[in-house]
Amino acid sequence: EEVSQPVSFGGNVRALVKGGWGFVSFNAPDDLGEKVELAVRHAKLVGKGVTSFASVEPVVDALEEVAAKDCSFVPLAEKKRLVEEYTGVIMSTPKVETSVVGYRDRWRKVVFANSEGSHIEQSGSDLSLRLSAMARDGGDIQQAGLSVGSRGDYTRVEGLHAQAGETALRAVELLSAPRMKSGEYWVVLDPVLAGVFVHEAFGHLSEADFTYENERMREIMVLGRRFGGEHLNILDGAAVPGLRGSYRYDDEGVPAARTYLVKEGVLVGRLHSRETAARMGESTTGNARAVDYHYPPIVRMTNTFIEPQQVSFEEMIGEIKEGVYVKNWYGGTTSMEMFTFSAGEAYSIRNGRVAELLRPVVLTGNIFTTLQNVDAIGDDLQMNQGGGCGKGGQSPLPVSNGSPHIRIRHCLIGGA
Structure with a gap:
């Protein structure tokens, strides 16, 4: 019904003065010096404090x-x-x-x-x-x-x-297909839905601009706090090659990294721009990204995933007498630590076997409680590259997310 092949060209200038940012975007590079001066003037108007900007070695590449x-x-x-x-x-x-x-x-x-x-x-x-x-x-x-x-x-x-x-x-x-009766169940998530879950429910909470600007999240997202069992490792990184969120340098010229957010169940890191890294006294991670030249870079995810362990899918479902196997995704919402996700497919698990197809279901819960209830992580990591991320009006930003199959105890299920 619709075919288009647009072409665009442009750029932007950012200036930082006494902690204040000036930003100017343009569609043509004419009078670039004037645009630089305008960005500096804007920064001076709002800059009233101290500049915090992490040091990075210059790169020519x-x-x-x-x-x-x-x-x-x-x-x-x-x-x-x-x-x-x-x-x-x-x-x-x-x-x-x-x-x-x-x-x-x-x-x-x-x-x-x-x-x-x-x-x-x-x-x-x-x-x-x-x-x-x-x-x-x-x-x-x-x-x-x-x-x-x-x-x-x-x-x-x-x-x-x-x-x-x-x-x-x-x-x-x-x-x-029949409907699943609402209630708490043992639930197994496939790699696609588990990847969306870790991206939406946990990844956004790990973006340091969100944490820095929210006092309640600063109290919750404390490095060293335990969020899951020793088998739980969550990472993000553009340095993971070949994926839609991969690159060599972010939009502040910071080299890409591979950052553990949770290691052996403990919160050990978060995602940073140069500004948030300096303000929070932490290392840069190469996660400042802009969807295009109309926007300034902000802290964004890249390739976010749960590391695999050694549990096979057959072992994972074999211990479940009555449960639900959910695959793929329709969408969802998050509010602070609460989440709601719609699964694209759902199947009954009965006596250790995947049984009949069900009507779509909705998973609801608290991310921190749910991470504690992840009791098995599979050996079959897969990365989903079919989505895009939105934040601060910048969408769709190329990202990927993934996971092995994971099993969650006491997961609240409702009909879609």
């Missing part, structure tokens, strides 16, 4: 990333044809009334320079594909979806015709 079949070289007509094929597969399924297939890619080159001597050029592609099907039987409507993405590798979105058909069929099957 140039990096270009090109995938073997990079999406930036694939003709627009071929991308349109692929979307139409997936739409045809979905719409050929009886009882499916609506399909939404959205493909998005971009190539960008970012040049960063600062007054400390850094000059960094980074370029590369990013792409994402979202398939969804909506089935109807009278007044009953159910939906199912699939999301994938990559750092420009077009082959990751090719050949998904079978998955598109399975997605449509699952939406139809949900029309006759």
Whole structure:
């Protein structure tokens, strides 16, 4: 229904004076000196304190990333044809009334320079594909979806015709699926939903600008506090290669890192810009990011995941007499430490086996209580690259998240 191929060019200037920021964005580099002066004037108007900005060694570097079949070289007509094929597969399924297939890619080159001597050029592609099907039987409507993405590798979105058909069929099957009685259950999360859970419910709380600006969170997110068992390790890092949240330097010229947030169940780190690192007396992590040149960089996640352990999926469900296996995701909300997530798929677990498909369910709880109730972590880490992150009006920012299968005791389940 809609095809576009926009092109944009621009930049921004940030100035820091006595703790105050000035910011100017532009679509053309004409009179760049005047834009620098304007940013400085703005900073002087609000700067009334002391500048806190972590020291970083200047860097001069140039990096270009090109995938073997990079999406930036694939003709627009071929991308349109692929979307139409997936739409045809979905719409050929009886009882499916609506399909939404959205493909998005971009190539960008970012040049960063600062007054400390850094000059960094980074370029590369990013792409994402979202398939969804909506089935109807009278007044009953159910939906199912699939999301994938990559750092420009077009082959990751090719050949998904079978998955598109399975997605449509699952939406139809949900029309006759039974509902799960609300209550507390042993719940097993697949890698996709567990990754979304750790990103949304815990990752955002680990972004230091949120913690620094919120007194209650400063009291809760204290380094050294235990949040889970010794088997629980949560990390974030752009230095993990090959993922949508990967890069060499962030948008302040800080080298990418691999940061433990929780190690052996204990809070040991958080994500920083140069400013938050200085204000909190902690090390930089390379997590200052802007979605494009219209915005200043803020603290953002990159690739966030739970480290794998040694428990197999069969062992994990084998100990459950009655429970729920949840997969994929529809969405969710978080408010401080409370969360609500909608699972894309749900199945009964009965006497150690995955049983019938259920109507979609909602998981609700307190993130800190829930982390304490994670009693088994699988050996099958998978990274989900089909989503994007939003914060401070900047969306969608390329990220990835992942996990092995995890098992949670006493998880509150309700019908969607």
